[in-house]
Amino acid sequence: MFTERQWVIDILNPAAECIGFSDYKTCFSIAQIVILFGSCYKISRRRSGASFGRNIMTSVNGKTGRNDFCPCGSGRKYKTCCLPAKDRAFYLMKQQYLRQYRIRLKDPKDVEGIRSAGSLAVASLDYIAHHLAPEITTEYINSLIHDFITSQGATPAPLNYMGFPKSACTSVNEVVCHGIPGKRVLREGDIINVDVTPILNGYYADANKTFFIGSPGVDAEKIVSAARECLKRGIAMVKPGNTVGDIGWAIQEYAESLKCSVVREYTGHGVGYAFHEPPEIPHIGQRDTGIVLVPGMVFTIEPMINLGGPDLRLLDDNWTVLTVDRSLSAQFEQTVVVTDDGVETLTPYNLEEPLLSLIGGPAAP
Ligand code: MF3
Ligand code: CO
Ligand code: CO
Numbered sequence: 001m002f003t004e005r006q007w008v009i010d011i012l013n014p015a016a017e018c019i020g021f022s023d024y025k026t027c028f029s030i031a032q033i034v035i036l037f038g039s040c041y042k043i044s045r046r047r048s049g050a051s052f053g054r055n056i057m058t059s060v061n062g063k064t065g066r067n068d069f070c071p072c073g074s075g076r077k078y079k080t081c082c083l084p085a086k087d088r089a090f091y092l093m094k095q096q097y098l099r100q101y102r103i104r105l106k107d108p109k110d111v112e113g114i115r116s117a118g119s120l121a122v123a124s125l126d127y128i129a130h131h132l133a134p135e136i137t138t139e140y141i142n143s144l145i146h147d148f149i150t151s152q153g154a155t156p157a158p159l160n161y162m163g164f165p166k167s168a169c170t171s172v173n174e175v176v177c178h179g180i181p182g183k184r185v186l187r188e189g190d191i192i193n194v195d196v197t198p199i200l201n202g203y204y205a206d207a208n209k210t211f212f213i214g215s216p217g218v219d220a221e222k223i224v225s226a227a228r229e230c231l232k233r234g235i236a237m238v239k240p241g242n243t244v245g246d247i248g249w250a251i252q253e254y255a256e257s258l259k260c261s262v263v264r265e266y267t268g269h270g271v272g273y274a275f276h277e278p279p280e281i282p283h284i285g286q287r288d289t290g291i292v293l294v295p296g297m298v299f300t301i302e303p304m305i306n307l308g309g310p311d312l313r314l315l316d317d318n319w320t321v322l323t324v325d326r327s328l329s330a331q332f333e334q335t336v337v338v339t340d341d342g343v344e345t346l347t348p349y350n351l352e353e354p355l356l357s358l359i360g361g362p363a364a365p
Contacts, residue, residue, distance in 0.1 A: 093294055102278040103270060105296035110203070111337050111346070114272045114298055117154070118205035118335055118346035120198045124148055125209050125349060132211055132360020134188045138170040141194060142181030149198045157197035157204055157275045164319060169195040169208070176304050176312060176321040176329040177266055188214035191224055192360075193331050197275060206271050206300050207347035208333040212359045219328055223307045225355055226260050227330035230303040232351045234268075234283070238301075238336055238343035242293050248285025251303045263304035263329070265312055266321070271335055272298045293338045298346070302333030 064070070070081035090105070097103040106114065127148050128141060146167035149156045156167035164180070171179035171193040172186065179193075186192060195208035210224050233250040247268075255262045268281030279291050283303040308327030315322065323329050335346045350357075 090296065094296070097294065097297075101291055103291070103297065104273060104277060105294065106272055106298050106337065107296070110272060111296075111298065113201055113203035114205050114335065114337070115346045117198050117200040117203045118207065118348070120149065120152055120154055120200055121196050121205045121207040121335075121347045122349045123152075124196045124198065125194060125207060128194055129209075129211060129358075129360050130362055132186070132192070132213060134186055134190075134213055136186055138172070138179065138181040138184045138186070138192075141170055141192075142166045142168055145194070145196060149196070152198070152200070154198040154200040157199050157206075158195075161275060169193070171195070171321075171329075171331070173328055174323050174326045176263055176306070176323060177331060178319045178321050180317060180319050186213045189217055189220065190214075191216065191220045191328065191330060195331075195333065202273075204271050204273070204275055205335045205347055206275070206302075206333060207335060207349070208302065208331060209349065210330040210332060210358065212356075215359065219307055221355060222258070223260065223305060223328045223330040224358060226255060226258050227303060227305040228332045228351060228355075230255055230262075230283070230305055231301055231332040231334065234301040234303060235334065235336060235343060235345065235351075238293060238338060240294055240338055240340070240342075243288055243290045244279060244281055244293070245285040245289030246287055247301060248282045248290075249287045251301075252284040255303070255305050261306045261308065261310035263306065263310055263312065266302075266304060268300040268302050268333075270297070270299045295338050295340050297338040298335065300333055300335050302331060304329055304331045 064078050066077070066079040066083060068078050070076050070078045070083075074081050094105045097105050124145055128145055131141070131144055146156055146159070149167065158164050158169060159167045164178075166181045168181065169178050170181045171177050172184060172190055177193070177195070190213040191210050192213060193208055193210040195206075197204055197206045210227060212220060212224065216224065230251045233254050234247045237246040237250045252262050262283050264282070264284060267283065270277030270279055279299070281299050281301055283301075306323050306327055306329045308323060308325040311324040313322045313324050314320070332351070334349070337344050337346055
């Protein structure tokens with residue numbers, strides 16, 4: 001049986017050795033090793049020296065055009081030199097991740113489709129932000145989102161998903177997630193998470209944001225700021241060669257340093273071809289543990305952070321999740337893709353702007 005990382009080491013170390021490195025960890029990233037892995041067939045055939053390997057290390061960036069000179073320095077076109085090897089390496093990686101983890105790595109064309117669905121998710125959140133105000137109901141938010149998403153030729157994934165009755169989740173104050181839009185009326189000082197998942201041309205993108213209704217109190221500001229920073233720090237860990245555990249670790253470290261707690265029961269998840277795909281992305285964890293991130297992985301990071309304890313209660317509707325201690329809970333979610341050299345957000349809303357921009361309502365003139 002292969003242990004968690006063993007196959008990576010078994011496959012990639014010989015590839016690294018092939019081009020003059022002691023093991024894959026001494027190379028810059030797994031993405032480059034994957035390229036090297038493919039390239040090493042050619043390398044061994046040509047009996048090139050170590051400088052050949054180093055050329056690849058410094059110049060292969062995944063952005064070389066098919067008709068450009070190959071970055072390996074052979075003087076030939078990329079498409080007739082190392083590109084087929086890179087494609088083959090990706091193909092092998094895809095098979096391995098499917099077999100071992102049931103993870104479906106995405107091709108560039110699929111990432112493009114998820115990116116479009118992601119733009120619509122971000123547009124939906126922007127749109128709803130302008131309509132948030134005290135005294136509206138969560139049902140009204142749902143109807144606006146439903147109409148917005150369907151008017152763009154897309155389908156809201158939550159509607160009828162495992163019996164969920166609405167087109168978005170609206171989670172107010174002590175509601176952690178999966179709040180069902182209904183008669184609840186928003187009040188000045190509330191916080192509300194709106195979670196949207198459009199399906200566009202068959203591709204899913206999943207994103208959410210927590211907004212202030214009117215001006216926030218101290219607690220609301222603290223928990224919303226903490227949750228957003230947790231997402232930022234989680235995303236910052238995403239690059240080839242890092243692990244799922246690194247993401248959870250970064251989030252847990254930060255949340256707990258503020259004496260906030262991280263929800264365990266709900267995690268990020270693979271997404272793109274379906275609403276929820278493997279793997280799970282826990283928002284707690286240890287460095288250097290769990291599945292190794294590789295290019296083409298698409299998943300959400302969506303930490304739910306509580307002001308009090310981490311324990312949850314499920315309401316009788318079988319959806320609404322509350323904090324047991326009724327403390328405030330906030331969440332931010334984005335869909336990301338692991339690239340050859342880092343991460344790209346496919347639902348790219350701004351995680352840096354001033355917190356007060358999260359106050360809903362019409363934009364100032
Ligand atoms: N959008 C949620 C997530 O981030 C899932 C909601 S499931 C639903 O994974 F059925 F409540 F919509
Ligand atoms: Co999600
Ligand atoms: Co979501």
